[in-house]
Amino acid sequence: MSADPSGEDMRKIAASFAELLHLLGHDGKAERPKVMRDLLVDRLRDALDRRLPSLPDSEPAFIGNTFLVEAVVHRNERTEISRLRHRDLGTLHAMKTVPADRANEATIKALLLREARLGMMLSGSNLVAPQCTIRLPDGRPAIIMQWADRSLSQRLAAGSLSSADVKAAVKSILVGLGAIHQAGYVHGDVSPANLLLGGNDFRELKLADFGTMVEHGARYSDFDIAGVATPDFTAPELAVDTTMQFSADLYSAGRVMNLLVSHCNEIDETIIAVKAAALHLADPIPAKRPPDVAAALALIAGI
Numbered sequence: 229m230s231a232d233p234s235g236e237d238m239r240k241i242a243a244s245f246a247e248l249l250h251l252l253g254h255d256g257k258a259e260r261p262k263v264m265r266d267l268l269v270d271r272l273r274d275a276l277d278r279r280l281p282s283l284p285d286s287e288p289a290f291i292g293n294t295f296l297v298e299a300v301v302h303r304n305e306r307t308e309i310s311r312l313r314h315r316d317l318g319t320l321h322a323m324k325t326v327p328a329d330r331a332n333e334a335t336i337k338a339l340l341l342r343e344a345r346l347g348m349m350l351s352g353s354n355l356v357a358p359q360c361t362i363r364l365p366d367g368r369p370a371i372i373m374q375w376a377d378r379s380l381s382q383r384l385a386a387g388s389l390s391s392a393d394v395k396a397a398v399k400s401i402l403v404g405l406g407a408i409h410q411a412g413y414v415h416g417d418v419s420p421a422n423l424l425l426g427g428n429d430f431r432e433l434k435l436a437d438f439g440t441m442v443e444h445g446a447r448y449s450d451f452d453i454a455g456v457a458t459p460d461f462t463a464p465e466l467a468v469d470t471t472m473q474f475s476a477d478l479y480s481a482g483r484v485m486n487l488l489v490s491h492c493n494e495i496d497e498t499i500i501a502v503k504a505a506a507l508h509l510a511d512p513i514p515a516k517r518p519p520d521v522a523a524a525l526a527l528i529a530g531i
């Protein structure tokens with residue numbers, strides 16, 4: 229078969245297209261209302277975009293008549309993350325909300341609103357900041373944010389990193405963390421699932437998930453945020469209820485840096501320096517860690 233469709237094929241495609249266009253705009257002889265026609269066109273466009281083998285039966289779900297819900301990509305007992313497509317701009321977004329069966333629980337909704345408020349106050353190129361916060365028809369709050377293709381954990385599972393990737397990733401993580409500390413907050417869960425990557429450029433690695441963020445010096449027991457941190461990445465001093473210090477995030481950042489090094493396929497001066505810095509940051513004794521993000525960045529200034 230040649231790469232280009234033959235003249236006969238093109239004539240068939242054109243005729244089918246004309247018929248399809250007519251069907252989208254008409255119900256029998258009657259013209260369809262514009263809203264209905266647009267909805268059908270969106271469903272068709274979505275099926276073509278996603279190379280689906282056929283048009284899905286189910287009615288498409290729209291949020292605020294604006295965002296098409298393409299898929300739920302993550303769900304646990306507190307969180308549901310969906311991928312949305314803006315029907316006019318064509319842009320992808322992520323929506324974070326609480327599971328539908330918990331729509332009536334005041335505490336979990338209040339925590340998500342708190343997360344939205346904190347996230348919207350932050351700014352920084354290495355943070356996944358919310359774009360807006362909306363209320364779903366069933367009353368659940370939802371955070372709309374920019375879409376990222378994958379988390380760092382997914383990226384690491386897909387293949388090894390170069391030394392340049394590690395260098396860029398470490399800087400991105402520390403710069404993102406610095407913006408949060410600058411605002412007076414501790415992130416609380418710096419871990420591979422909370423670091424998101426839009427493409428393949430680790431200079432664009434962004435820290436996400438502000439659900440565990442608390443003011444420096446606060447305690448988790450003051451909120452309902454218990455038991456959410458990630459084992460292996462959480463500072464040992466958090467095993468008991470304690471005041472949250474910036475140094476706890478530095479420990480987690482050190483653990484992530486160590487993980488990056490272990491996924492790197494090269495050993496050069498950068499990797500040796502990052503490995504040493506990672507050990508320093510992830511010291512089990514908080515007082516032995518670098519005092520702040522600036523000091524952590526200084527450890528790798530030469531790479």
Ligand SMILES: Nc1ncnc2c1ncn2[C@@H]1O[C@H](COP(=O)(O)OP(=O)(O)O)[C@@H](O)[C@H]1O
Nearest residue numbers: 302307309322373374375376379421422437439
């Ligand atoms: N903006 C986003 N773009 C793409 N995927 C995302 C986005 N935000 C979250 N995810 C996916 O959903 C997962 C959970 O999101 P997160 O905000 O960390 O929820 P939780 O509070 O349950 O930990 C992430 O690890 C990532 O895989």
Ligand SMILES: [Mg+2]
Nearest residue numbers: 417421422437
């Ligand atoms: Mg998370």
